[in-house]
Amino acid sequence: MGRLGRFAFRRRGLVLVLWLAILGAAVGLSNAYSGEFTADYSAPGSDSKAAQELLESRFSAQSGATLDVVVRADAGVASVRGEVDKLLGELRGLPHVAATADPYTTPGSISQDGRTLIATLRLDVTNPDDMPVEDTKLIIDAVEKADAGPLDAAIGGQPVQRAEQGEVGSEMIGLLAAAVILLLTFGTVVAAGLPILVAVAGLAVSSTFTGVLINFVDAPDWSTSLAAMMGIGIGIDYVLLMVTRFREWRAAGLDPEAATVATLDTAGRSVLVAGGTVIVSMLGLFAMGLSFMRGAALVTILGVLVVVTASVLLFPALLGFLGRHVDRLRLPLGRRREVTVAVGGHVEPSKRWLGFSEFIRRHRLLAAVAGVAVLLGLAAPFLGVRFGFPDAGNALAETPHRKAYDMVSSGFGPGFNGPLVLAVELPNAGDAASLEPLRGALASTPGVAAALPPQLNPAGDTAVLTVLPTTGPQHADTEDLVHRLRDTTIPNAVRGTGLTVFVGGVTATAIDSTENIASRLPLLIGGVVLLSMLLLLVSFRSVVVAIKAAVMNLLSVAAAYGVVAYALEGNWFGKLIGIDTDTPLPAFVPVLMFAILFGLSMDYEVFLVSRMREAWLRTGDNSRAVTEGLAGTGRVITAAAAIMIAVFAAFVPSPDVVLKVIGVGMAAAILIDATVVRLLLVPAAMHLLGRFNWWMPNFLGRIVPELHVEGRPADHLPRAEPAPSPSSSPEPALA
Incomplete structure (x- = not known):
């Protein structure tokens, strides 16, 4: 180097x-x-993924992304049919709008009280993220113009949420x-x-x-x-x-x-x-x-x-x-x-940091107990976290897609915002009659508000059945319904018919993705912890340092998870950062946070322990090494943490819940890690462990290479010139 x-x-x-x-x-x-950003959040091998692939290959008209235009009229939507037709005609001519369903002839598009309707705009892109933001804004502007005139209208859908996120x-x-x-x-x-x-x-x-x-x-x-x-x-x-x-x-x-x-x-x-x-x-x-x-x-x-x-x-x-x-x-x-x-030749730390480090040494047991108690207390809210994907119902009340969500819930029921899309493969083309027993079984299943009539593709070999739950897309009962349909209702209904049925749609995809990520999380944690421990073992030639760092970092990440879970409850803290409803945590967010935070926590561990080991090799005194190492890096770690906190906190104002939550979690984690963990818990634990901190079994010492992470500071010191005569003058203070 x-x-x-x-x-x-x-x-x-x-x-x-x-x-x-x-x-x-x-x-x-x-x-x-240059390529385009794209993301598939579905779980590989899942039922929802199979439904998506079947519709994409055989029923492209049902596989594309959609937007929902919602209209409400107190006098009944029949009274504003002319205005609705005019709006849909205008939308039909905008880019990427492949088709607009007529809500007055499509079953299930008008609420039972006749005051609310939904008109579905089918786009020519399959993935909602592939819809250009500029073209989505043209659609939003057209609906908002109508809303300001004769109609009470709003528009919702994933492309709308993405377009309204903007840049901060x-x-x-x-x-x-x-x-x-x-x-x-x-x-x-x-x-x-x-x-x-x-x-x-x-x-x-x-x-x-x-x-x-x-x-x-x-x-x-x-x-x-x-x-x-x-x-x-x-x-x-x-x-x-x-x-x-x-x-x-x-x-x-x-x-x-x-x-x-x-x-x-x-x-x-x-x-x-x-x-x-x-x-x-x-x-x-x-x-x-x-x-x-x-x-x-x-x-x-x-x-x-x-x-x-x-x-x-x-x-x-x-x-x-x-x-x-x-x-x-x-x-x-x-x-x-x-x-x-x-x-x-080494630089003396400031007296302020030496005093703090000495205080930790004197009260090491109290500092260790207090540090663990604080981390466990902060982690506690994560025990009640609710996993899922935030939707329009978690958006701020003044946004158009939140207005559309509320209008649909009020007119049709909460389950209409999260329909289940069943993709059905028919053994005999055009045999729509074979679907009626299935539809009847679905309609009679507890938790189902309605099962809409099936729609067949032009070839007649694939059908789509839409099931409307009685509960919203984030409700636990909706998840139970998905499992009930897959495990009981559908197998019993299609036995002996030759029908192949997959339960898909946005809600089912979110459920499958969450379960898939949860099942793989132990692989991530085990792999990252093991590899990081090996890296630290090679770097510092200490088994205890590697194990201690892994344990401390796990506690730090758990505390950050707790802060995120508390914010998502929509309490005073959540409202402070723009979360005003009880919001689920996307399962991939804690996965990302773990990977990032574990690496960043190791950064501070390396900064701190490398200076401690430098002092240990120079003095052979563990107490002095820990004290000098903390005092020598405390100012750097504090400043570095403050910068990291500022960088991550800058993402909290983002309208994107994923970025907002990551920003909150990361800023909280760095604050916790740089104060409670690095400046309190780590030095306290190392004082308690004493010389055992630097223990390495002989057999490992022979096979683990010496990296000298701390370098060889003594090799770079200027050679002292022989003094002409003894002097008792004090050491100079150099700036």
């Missing part, structure tokens, strides 16, 4: 040109081979917040600007290459926000660590080039290990067997790889230009803290 730092420092112009060339190549490749500029908000925190941390514009420069340079390359990547893999559109969130956060954090170490080496008397080499050979190694833990955690998403998870993981890994590369290559090149001026443009933000170099 030191040789790489020296090369980048001396060939800084070449490195900058190379980085610009990579960016240019990324732009060119993206323009030529979360990345820019996060960068601005990070810049303020860096200025407060370093007090100089140059030192604060270096992490921002590296993070932005990495983000520019990774976001451009993402367009090429999605040409080969399926990835959801929110994966770019996730990757940007990670890239900005860890990019700034990693360079923050290295800027801090660079200033310490300068204080120790090294010139800019030597300080750069020493920084890469110490903090640079920690950055590589930390980045490796994040990548290992994201690779755990491949164990889920879901295409959209793999796509999101690959997009994020690309961002992490580029940012780590920028941290160890572009950053030392920038030091070649700005290293001598790292403390220039100082802001009047209080007294400048002096950096003191001890006799051994």
Whole structure:
């Protein structure tokens, strides 16, 4: 790493040109081979997936995405038929609208009281995410124009929800917040600007290459926000660590080039290990067997790889230009803290952090018990979490798709917002009569409000039966109904008929996806924890450090889950962040959070324990090593955590519930991890464990390679010149 730092420092112009060339190549490749975001949230091999595939292959008219135009008239919808026909005629001429069903002739489209109707717009795209936002907005505008005139109308559907999410500029908000925190941390514009420069340079390359990547893999559109969130956060954090170490080496008397080499050979190694833990955690998403998870993981890994590369290559090149001026443009933000170099050459931590670290040592048992109690208390709400996919009923009351949802629930019943779509394969083409016993059995099943007449495809070999539950799509009774239909009603009704029936639709797909993810979650947790422990074992040559880190990180993630579950209850905390109803948690969100948070928690573990091990190797005193390690990294971890919290919190205003929940969970997790875990629980536990912290069985010691994550700081210290005569002058305080 030191040789790489020296090369980048001396060939800084070449490195900058190379980085610009990579960016240019990324732009060119993206323009030529950029793909489109797409995501399939269905569970492979599930009943709902089979229904979707059958309809796509044989009944394309029923497989496309749809929008629902809802109209209500107190005098009865028959009184506004002319206005409805006019609106549907206008919508029929808009892009991607393949057909509009006539609600006055379609069975089940008018409520029993005659005051509400639903007109279905069938689109020419199969996946709702494939509908261009601009074209969806044209449809929304046409309905809103009619709503402002003679009709009480609203429009709903997944494309509408996606179009109304908009953009909140979360990345820019996060960068601005990070810049303020860096200025407060370093007090100089140059030192604060270096992490921002590296993070932005990495983000520019990774976001451009993402367009090429999605040409080969399926990835959801929110994966770019996730990757940007990670890239900005860890990019700034990693360079923050290295800027801090660079200033310490300068204080120790090294010139800019030597300080750069020493920084890469110490903090640079920690950055590589930390980045490796994040990548290992994201690779755990491949164990889920879901295409959209793999796509999101690959997009994020690309961002992490580029940012780590920028941290160890572009950053030392920038030091070649700005290293001598790292403390220039100082802001009047209080007294400048002096950096003191001890006799051994290491930098003494500040007295404030030494005092805090000593306090933890004296009260280690109390700190450990208090830390565990806080984490378990925060995790408790997760025991009552409700899994599912948020829908229009969880949107803010003023949104058009929430208005459409409420109008449908009021006029037809809550189950009409989550119909079950049964795809039926007929043994004899055109034999519609064979479907009547099935329809009768469905209608008489407890929990079914209605079973609409079947519709046959042109070939007559496939039919669609729509079943309306008595409860809403998120209700537990609806999930029970889906299992009852599959396990009892349908098998009994089709026995001996030759009919093949699959239960699908958005509601059934959400149920299948949730159950599929839940069944695979142990694979993710086990794989990520095991690989991360192995990485830490190799890095720090300590069994106890690896096990302790895994346990602490699991507690930290559980506490973050609890905060998310509490917010989703729609209480005062939920309303504070824009969640005003009891909202289910998409099952893939805790999976993503686990992969991301476990990797980020390992980052702070690496930052902290690498300095502890450095002191342990220098002194052989565990108590002193833990105290000095915490004191030496407490300021860096606090600043890094504050930046991460700001970056993730910037996604909370997003209208997208997935991004909102991830932002809340990640910000809470980083706050918990950097305070309760890293600054309280970890040092307390390591004080209690004593020298056992650094135990490694002999047989493992012989086979595990020595990575020297902490580097060899003593090799970079300036050689002391022989003093002309004994002196009792105090050690100088260098800034």
